[in-house]
Amino acid sequence: MNLRAAAAPVRPDPDSAGVASLVERAQRGDRAALAEIYATYRRTIRGILLARAPRVDVDDLVQDVFLVAMERLSSLRDPAAFPAWLAAIARNRATDCLRSSARMAPLPADLPVADVDRTEALLVLAAIQSLPETYSETLTLRLVEGMTGPEIAVRTGLTEGSVRVNLHRGMKQLREKLERTLR
């Protein structure tokens, strides 16, 4: 089993005033602010996309999301709403991707036969992706990207209550699904 730390630290979350300040700087063309936004939200966006889109497309989609966000940043009227706004772009981008391509098969053809852990990881990811979107997104951010519930709330613009419910109900459904498919 791959024992890479599941709880790798994510970048500290700026508070809402910090987010607004960062976004306002980016809207004025501050490159350092753009880089900070990318570094802070990259993993969140990746998790949102991974919950919905084929894994092989996710890294390219992350790039697409930030390009779209950069293009539209000047139209964002409430900079403090940036996390929810960015997450919405990611969800829409994933939907567009699925419309234009067939959904990924649970087991890709290039899977190395001997890599049992990776096989199981992909099966679990497929199980997560098959859950309702609100659950799959939150569980992907928690289990794949290693974020905590409070971090997920801050970075997606969801309330802590919603994230807690999504985690609890999503985990319950995931356990049931894995019971049926893996055992």
Added chain:
Amino acid sequence: MTNDYLWDRTGPPDPDIVRLEHLLAQLRPAADGPRILMFPARARAARPSWSFVATIASLAAVIVAIVGVSWRLVQTSPSLDVTRLEGTPTIASRPVADHLELRAGTWLETNDQGRASIDIASVGRVEVDPHTRIGLLTSRPGQHRLQLQRGTIHALIWAPPGQFVVVTPSSTAVDLGCAYTLTVDDEGVGHVRVTTGWVGFEWRGRESFIPAGAVCETRVGLGPGTPHFDDASAAFQEAIAVLDLPGGAPEARRTALDRIIIDARPKDAMTLWHLLSRVEGSDRARVFDRLVELAPPPAGVTRAGVLAGQRMMLDDWWDTLGLGAANWWRVWKQQWR
């Protein structure tokens, strides 16, 4: 069982969740993914199946070997990848069916229905509107120069400032920011509207810095005009146009300057700053006095120095306007000149 561990890892670890964390952690990108945002070199095509790839792999290897040697011999000019968006754009009169390379010294042209995009890897993307003629002057790491002869482009640039330059019949536009639209009409008059970041216009030492939300015209033989925010009053914008065109009646120019000074809002300090180096004598003093009211100068910037046209003082004052530092422009201008 508690959900605290699932929530924030503070409770007793749930063995199932710990196992899933370890299992799924291997799906994170190596080294935590790319540290910088990279534009894809071209739009991604649908992925073929691996069996298909295996079937053509050996044939492809032979072709690649042959073409590779030939390519090294003929590859003498840089190129950018062009994607057709609508209609039938052409490059050197060849229609762009899907993708085609734009090589240095060639023109990309769109008719009334044509649209295309130009991808510049790691730098940005340029969308080309209908009825546009744009050519590639050079493309190498750190410097990409296009020439817009007519039409409209929308540039979205992520690379560091100064790497992307568009030459127009009346000015050179240097990207110092992120997103802008540049139009050149059939008379060579250029018009830039900046969405994010800022753009520098330059012609024979005459400079304009155009920040997000602002527009600026540039004319053949005159160079860049005075930029102004696009929400300025119509009277303010008309007055700017009067001052930008030489040869106007003195009374008309005086009336125009009166209007600018009366209507200027705090954000229009950007416009007044430009006027400081475009009007002279008592007019410059009037602009100085109004700009002091709207955006007080920093220490070291004196009335005498500004009225004498001292560039360093003007730059120091610009830096206090909150629109980016002027030294970017000074440094990067040396690289593309």
